[in-house]
Amino acid sequence: MTYEKEAERIGPMGRAEERRARQRGGRRAAPKRSSGAAGPRAAGTRAAGTRAAGTATVIGSAAGNRSVGAESDTRAPGSRAAARAASSKAPKGRIRRLFTWKKLLGTFFALCLLGMGAFIVLYLMIPVPEGNAAAEKQSNVYKYSDGKTLARQGEVNREIVDLDKVPKGVQRTFVAAENKSFYNDVGIDFKGTARGLLNTLSGKGKQGGSTITQQYVKNYYLTQDQTITRKLRELVISLKVDRQKSKEYILAGYINTSYYGRGCSGIQAAAQGYYRKDASKLKVEEGAYLAALLQAPSQYDWAVASPAGRKLVKQRWNYVLDNMVEQGWLDKGEREGMTFPVPKDPQAAPGMEGQAGYLVEAANAALKKQLVEQGTAQDTEDAEAMIDRGGWTITLNIDKKKQAQLEKAVKTTLTSKLDPKKRKVDAHVQAGAASVDPKTGKVVAMYGGVDYVKHFRNNATRLDYQPASTFKPLILAAAVEEGAETQDGDPITARTIYDGDSRRPVVDSNGNKVGFAPPNEDEADYGDVTVQTAMNKSINSVFAQMGVDVGMDEVMKVAGELGMDLKGEQAVPAQTLGTMGASPLEMAGVYATLDNHGKKVTPALVASAEHKDTKVRFPDPIGEEVISREAADTVTSVLTGVVDDGTARTSVRENPARDGQQVAGKTGTSDKNRSAWFTGYTPGLVTSVGIFGEDMSKNGKHVPLYGAGGVERVNGGGFPAQIWAAYTFGVMDEVTEFDLETDQGAAVEPDQTPTASDTPSSTPSSQEPETEKPTSDPPTTTPETTPEETPTGDGQESPEPGNTPTTPEIELPEDPDDPQNGQ
Known part of the structure; x- marks a missing residue:
């Protein structure tokens, strides 16, 4: 080894x-x-x-x-x-x-410091953005004079209201429902936010726990996206908003931007959508229901909720009220006496159909004009942009009852009788009307056409049709106001004699012909007649001469002072026939000034217009005296004769609903029967009605109305006067009489017995005239039109053919504007 x-x-x-x-x-x-x-x-x-x-x-x-x-x-x-x-x-x-405990603790604190540093960086880098457009978008709300909603205009059913317009108890229902610590927190719920972040990361979707501030920030500044980035931004912005804004500001923003179901965004729309009232009128128990809705608007809508959904929303409602008691915001005894406020059934948001569109259009026009005049808008385009952005609450002077009655009157007396399949001309018939309170100037009713979505143009405000003989009273008003005299030096009064023959040449003060000799309707001659009779029968030749006697410049001046827009119109004798353009609304204003004893009445459709940051000031509709009371009252007195013994007697005087009501008015029928008018008034209501011939297939060309509605000729004493009577007598509260300061006209007892030398044998009086039927049969052919070589203008109204008298002492012929003739 x-x-x-x-x-x-x-x-x-x-x-x-x-x-x-x-x-x-x-x-x-x-x-x-x-x-x-x-x-x-x-x-x-x-x-x-x-x-x-x-x-x-x-x-x-x-x-x-x-x-x-x-x-x-x-x-x-x-x-x-x-x-x-x-x-x-x-x-x-x-x-x-x-992994010692010291190292673990150190790591924890290090991570905390790192997180705090990162949050500080985010806080410095993320600004509070501008509110998103969708959250700011509102509808314009239009209301009747009694505050009930007439229409809404805009894509979003929202009307932002200030918090002080919401009862305090209702405000607290939202805090009790969503965030009891709202008044004391810093704007965020760290625990809830952390839970939301974890749920977002784990894919569990939307979770509760956000404060009212966070929900407002999400609604107003951000989007509804469920992302970590959006959640972090919500956290930072909520902290900043809580520091920069008051709790009241945040709560107002929250209840105004939240969605409540039924297409309602914001508490005002919700209050209307569920309880048919403004937010300012909500009770605490109603507010608790709206606050409960925010958790699940579609599931908790009582009208469509399942039994389980109804049970859940009641539980949520009780939860809200119990929290209010807990917070000391609601008395326990009062809480125990509350019952669940069942909301009303859903109702379609008022649209622009029917008359609503015409009223909205006219209200917007009035608002635009006033925004420019008071300097809020630079020009019309700027004003229009301001309105289009929404958020306006516009209250009209329209009386809901009168508006409904006017619509009914047009339907029952005119549109129900039209049959375009049977008579082609019936398709061309358009009606327009406007009704004004002469003491306040308020437009209480308006009829713009058959339906705004079918006929866009507002017949009550259009200025392209001639008012015809409804202009004649203005000539008389100018004559009395100016103290004018005839060629013979006689003062012009209701008893003054004029030659009523057709085509009588008009002469000036020197006896020279002025080149104007208008024919009467059907070339009828009347001979010598009083001004009163000439008004009753609407004799063209008399008022043509009277206009020159007064001076056409003076006539046009007085007409303008009374309210007619005559810019660009020439002061020529042909204007005595009403050849300028006018609208029913304009003529209603003119006659309202006469009714108001000469004090200017400017029809006011809009009572008020308010925006969150703007309140529009509208001028007083009643102005100063533009003509003397004597002149105005004299015209009114004379116009009672048109109703009692003239062209409107059948439709108005003999109407069984009149019940003795005193009425003044004037008919008008234009050349070739393109339009027909009746403007009449009582001491408390003035209404002008126009019927127009318009061929929409030819770009709105003016066309005759012969045969429309089954009558041979549409005249002022026919459909227009019938509409007027059905409306006026339908809304009349009491029988009234004019208070006139004049000794002239059909409404005044004559102070002396007229003689054959200065008046015809049929003298106007205060006694009710006999209701004799016309002595001649209606014409069987369409009346001839005015020869082109003679400048006559419109308003050719005269007796029927074959009834021309030879002397004024013989009974005067009937006028074609009387519906008993020519219909």
């Missing part, structure tokens, strides 16, 4: 004996060596043993009762047993040294 092998054999055995000796606590003798071993190998072994012994001596002195041999065996190099023992103990020692 070689030396190396011997050393290898002895080494392990010596180390094993050493371990046994340590266990026994004693010493062992050195191993015996073979005596025959000699030579270099033996010497080497002995030398090694000597070195080992020396080492053992040193170690033994330090370690106590350990033998030199034992230590020598333990430290011998190359031992497999020692390697195995070391390898079995090393991993456990390293783990213990690596």
Whole structure:
């Protein structure tokens, strides 16, 4: 055996004996060596043993009762047993040294510091953004005069309201439902947010736990995406918003941007959608239901909820109220007396169908005009953009009852009688009307057409049809106001005599012809007649001459002061026939000024318009006196004759619903029967009705109305007067009489017996005229039109053919504007 092998054999055995000796606590003798071993190998072994012994001596002195041999065996190099023992103990020692409690605690604090640092960086880097467009978008809300909703315009059913318009108790229902610590927290719920982040990471989706501030931030500044990035931004922005804004601001934003179901965004729309009332009128129990809805709007909507859904929303409702009691916001006794407020059934949001669109369009036009005039908008385009952005609450002066009655009157007296399949002309019939309170100037009703979605243009405000003979009272008003005289030097009054023959040349103050000789309807001659009779019969030749006697400049000036828009119109004799454009709304305003004893009435459709940051100031509809009371009252007195003994007597005077009501008014029928009018009034209500011929297949071309509705000719005393009577007498609360300061006209008892020299034998009086039927049959053919070479304009109204008298002493012929004739 070689030396190396011997050393290898002895080494392990010596180390094993050493371990046994340590266990026994004693010493062992050195191993015996073979005596025959000699030579270099033996010497080497002995030398090694000597070195080992020396080492053992040193170690033994330090370690106590350990033998030199034992230590020598333990430290011998190359031992497999020692390697195995070391390898079995090393991993456990390293783990213990690596995961000590001090290191774990240090790591935790390090991670916390790292997280805090990262959050500080995020806080500095993430700004509070602008509110997103969807959260700010609102509808415009239009209301009747009584506050009930007329229509909404806009893509989003939202109307933002200030928090002070929401009862305090209702405000607290949302806090009790969503975030009881809202008034004291810093805007975030760390625990809930951490849970939300974990749920997002694990794919569990949306979870609760957010504060009201966080939900407001999500609604107003962010999106509904469920991502870690969005959640972190929500956390940072919520902290900043809570520092920068008041709790009231945040709560207002939350209840105004939340979605409540039924297409309702914001508490105002929800209050209307579920309880048909404004948010300011909500009760605490109703607010608790709306607050409960936010957890699951579709599931908790009482109208469509399943039995389980109804049970859940009731539980949620009770939870909200119990929390309010717990917070000291609601008296326990009051809470116990509350019953669940069952919401009303869903109702379709008012659209633009029917008359709503016309009213909204007209209200927007009035608002745009006022925004520019008061300097809120730079121009019309700027004003239009302001309205289109939404958020306006616009209250109209429209009276809901009167509006419904006007619509009913048009339907029953006109549209129900139209049959385009039977008569092609019936497809061209358009109606428009406007009704004004003369004492306040409020537009209380308006009819714009058959349906806004079918006929876009508003017939009540359009200015492209001629008012025809409804202009004649303005000529008389100018005559009385200016103290005008005839060519003979006689003051123009209701009793003044004029030549009523057709095509009589009009002359100036020097007796010179002015080149205007208008025909009466059907070329009828009346001879000498009073102004009162000329008004009753709507005789063109009389008022053409009267206009020149007064001075056309004065006539146009007075017409403008009364309310007609005559910009660009020439002051020529042809205007006496009403050849300028006008609308029913405009004519209602003119006649309202007459009814108001000469004080200017500017029809006001809009009562108020408010935006969150803007309140529009509208001028007073009642202005100063533009003509004297005597002039206005004289015209009113004369116009009572048109109703009692003129072209409107059948439709108005003889209407059984009149019940003795005093009425003044004037009919009008334009050339070629393109339009027909009746503008009439009582002491408390003025209404103008127009019927227009319009061919929509030819881009709205004006067309005749002959034969429409089954009548031979549509005149002012027919459909327009019938609509007027059905409406006015339908909304009349009491019978009234005019308070007039004049001694002229059909409404006034004459102060002397007229003679044959200055009046016709049929003198106007306050007595009710006889209700005789016309002595002639209606015409069987369509009346001829005015010769083109004669400038006549529209408003050619006169008696029927074949009834022309030879002298004024004979009974005057009937006028074609009377529905008993020509219909």
